[in-house]
Amino acid sequence: MSANLQPTSHPSVPVQTGAAPNAEKPIGPWRQTWNKFKRNPFAMTGLAILLIFVLSAILAPYIAPYDPAKQDLMNSNLKPFTGNHFLGTDELGRDIFSRIVFSGRVSLTVGFSVAAVSVLIGSLIGAISGYFGGWIDIIFMRLIDVMISIPTLFLNILIGAIFGTKFIYIILILSFTSWMGVARLVRGNFLQLREMQYVEAAKAIGVSSWGIIFRHLLRNASFPIIVNATLMVGGAILAESGLSYLGLGIQMPQTSWGQMLSNAQEFMLIDPIQGVYPGLCIFLVVLSVNFIGDGIRDALDPRQKMHLSPRRLEKWRAKFSKSTK
Amino acid sequence: MGEYLVRRILQSVVVLFLISVFTFGLIHAAPGGPTQIFLSPGLSVEAGKIKAHELGLDQPIPVQYLQWMGNILSGDLGSTFKNNIPVGDILWPTVKNTLILMGAAWILTLIIAIPWGIYNSTKEYGLSDQTASFISYTGFAMPAFWFGIILQSYFSLKLDWLPLSDMYTMGKEGNISDLFMHLILPVSVLSLGMLAGYLKYARSSMLEVLEQDYIRTARAKGVKENKVVFRHALRNALIPLITLFGLDLPILVGGAALTEAVFNWPGMGRLFVEMANSREYSVLMAITLLGAVFVVVGNLIADILYAVVDPRVQLSKGGKS
Numbered sequence A: 001m002s003a004n005l006q007p008t009s010h011p012s013v014p015v016q017t018g019a020a021p022n023a024e025k026p027i028g029p030w031r032q033t034w035n036k037f038k039r040n041p042f043a044m045t046g047l048a049i050l051l052i053f054v055l056s057a058i059l060a061p062y063i064a065p066y067d068p069a070k071q072d073l074m075n076s077n078l079k080p081f082t083g084n085h086f087l088g089t090d091e092l093g094r095d096i097f098s099r100i101v102f103s104g105r106v107s108l109t110v111g112f113s114v115a116a117v118s119v120l121i122g123s124l125i126g127a128i129s130g131y132f133g134g135w136i137d138i139i140f141m142r143l144i145d146v147m148i149s150i151p152t153l154f155l156n157i158l159i160g161a162i163f164g165t166k167f168i169y170i171i172l173i174l175s176f177t178s179w180m181g182v183a184r185l186v187r188g189n190f191l192q193l194r195e196m197q198y199v200e201a202a203k204a205i206g207v208s209s210w211g212i213i214f215r216h217l218l219r220n221a222s223f224p225i226i227v228n229a230t231l232m233v234g235g236a237i238l239a240e241s242g243l244s245y246l247g248l249g250i251q252m253p254q255t256s257w258g259q260m261l262s263n264a265q266e267f268m269l270i271d272p273i274q275g276v277y278p279g280l281c282i283f284l285v286v287l288s289v290n291f292i293g294d295g296i297r298d299a300l301d302p303r304q305k306m307h308l309s310p311r312r313l314e315k316w317r318a319k320f321s322k323s324t325k
Numbered sequence B: 001m002g003e004y005l006v007r008r009i010l011q012s013v014v015v016l017f018l019i020s021v022f023t024f025g026l027i028h029a030a031p032g033g034p035t036q037i038f039l040s041p042g043l044s045v046e047a048g049k050i051k052a053h054e055l056g057l058d059q060p061i062p063v064q065y066l067q068w069m070g071n072i073l074s075g076d077l078g079s080t081f082k083n084n085i086p087v088g089d090i091l092w093p094t095v096k097n098t099l100i101l102m103g104a105a106w107i108l109t110l111i112i113a114i115p116w117g118i119y120n121s122t123k124e125y126g127l128s129d130q131t132a133s134f135i136s137y138t139g140f141a142m143p144a145f146w147f148g149i150i151l152q153s154y155f156s157l158k159l160d161w162l163p164l165s166d167m168y169t170m171g172k173e174g175n176i177s178d179l180f181m182h183l184i185l186p187v188s189v190l191s192l193g194m195l196a197g198y199l200k201y202a203r204s205s206m207l208e209v210l211e212q213d214y215i216r217t218a219r220a221k222g223v224k225e226n227k228v229v230f231r232h233a234l235r236n237a238l239i240p241l242i243t244l245f246g247l248d249l250p251i252l253v254g255g256a257a258l259t260e261a262v263f264n265w266p267g268m269g270r271l272f273v274e275m276a277n278s279r280e281y282s283v284l285m286a287i288t289l290l291g292a293v294f295v296v297v298g299n300l301i302a303d304i305l306y307a308v309v310d311p312r313v314q315l316s317k318g319g320k321s
Helices: A029-038 A041-058 A096-132 A134-149 A152-163 A167-176 A180-193 A197-204 A209-220 A222-245 A257-266 A272-300 A310-324 B002-029 B033-038 B045-055 B061-073 B087-122 B127-141 B144-158 B176-210 B213-220 B225-263 B268-277 B281-309 B312-316
Strands: none
Touching: A029 A041, A029 A272, A041 A096, A041 A272, A096 A134, A096 A167, A096 A180, A096 A209, A096 A222, A096 A257, A096 A272, A134 A180, A134 B002, A134 B281, A152 A167, A152 A222, A152 B002, A152 B225, A152 B268, A152 B281, A167 A222, A180 A209, A180 A222, A197 A209, A209 A222, A222 A257, A222 A272, A222 B127, A222 B144, A222 B225, A257 A272, A257 B144, A272 B127, A272 B144, B002 B061, B002 B281, B061 B281, B087 B127, B087 B176, B087 B225, B087 B268, B087 B281, B127 B176, B144 B176, B144 B225, B176 B225, B213 B225, B225 B268, B225 B281, B268 B281
């Protein structure tokens, strides 16, 4: 009995060695960012919506009640909530809800892959350009000038017409036409960062150029890259949907939201509501991604005020309730 | 000013030259070259060779480039494979139509965005500001063609107020009021997309100016608030908007293509999509190049205007990028 009252030995706490028990753990930059991010209602809503879409894409075979490609001409163009069809069926009797869920797989995969690949290309080129400078910088910068001067959609279509529009090509084409922004951003950052004293110190102790680029500089430039990458996911999803809508993107039998829309437009007279769902999905996903991106940017920027400070919210509420009375 | 002007123009010419090389190279980098991809797949090897010889596709690539470039500079854009129609004949009318659509959308956007964005900068986080920010987010996230489809199904099919598509009603070609009715929906779609950027930019540019020392000085010496905003701040805040126009152009030309496809607008973008489907590569190259010329020249004009209204640029922006 008396053993329980002993203050010194506590069986549930593992024995601590070294660190003082009461020393406060410093909050790392990631943790700090998350703490600020958490308080942004828009960003958190965006995160929640995006998570729902991502989960439904991963679990598509379990969520979708029907095979998205299964045709049932006896039950075509059903209105929502008829039979077991939550959102009705399309002109070939395919279950729209199942098609939306499976299309989400394609659209989200394209969005995230394009963001990842183009950030990879962009940071690499921007890093090399900014760190080494000289003729290599001139070549890359002229290449960027050329590529951003050609209207992006034209470039996408042109490359698609030349190399084909297989799923993997769509990802590569979109990445190939969207890395320039990141490259410029990273280059700009590197131009400043390479003058830092720690770079000089690293050089002095014999760290190689690549070591400095990857271990020191890219890490310091990582936050703006992350913000840019997030916003790029939305841009890629929009670009893919546009291409697929034009019939120059994702091809049958694969479906994406954009492709569903081009299909729905043909049957607009019969059933206009079919065109609403896929577009709404694109809109919601892109909106969430943009909210998240802005949330991260605001959280990272110490000068940025909160999206809606409690005081402002209170003021706004007071004004609003007055005007409705 | 003179030196800056010359340097910028030379730079633009170099970029245009590189773009032409890039576009040309892209077509010829394709596995099998343009013969393989763009001629009809059913063509026999022999017939393909004869056709390629006719078109000069069996020459060395640099020679082909020089011929192509020489033709373009002398105004000959080539002709289509299928019916041998000169590209210029089908391209120029669509350019005019696209410019009508884009111009209308751009003017509408400026008329709404500048006064509204500036008003919002003086009443930060007010109801009007929140609404504008809502519109910005919507405009950035909404697929333009989806918005177009929804407008069509509501205003054209359900209410029957506005024409569904095309530029003129059959038989009324050239009628201005008919054109106006056909412009309303596509212009709304394009403007929403552009509004998103301009609203945000006008507001933040104004906010930045309002924090400057000379504004504080003006207030300190007792200038009325209205005069501070409209006389001192506005002029300086409008300058960066010129650059936005230049930056927006590639997106604008591309975005117009999607809108044109939705509304069957006989413009450059729709032509591009049609030609991509029928693999008419001389038309594709001509339009790509023309789109790039628009962008480069637009940027050049924006930069020159910027330098005219803000002489500081010439000194600090000396070698851009």
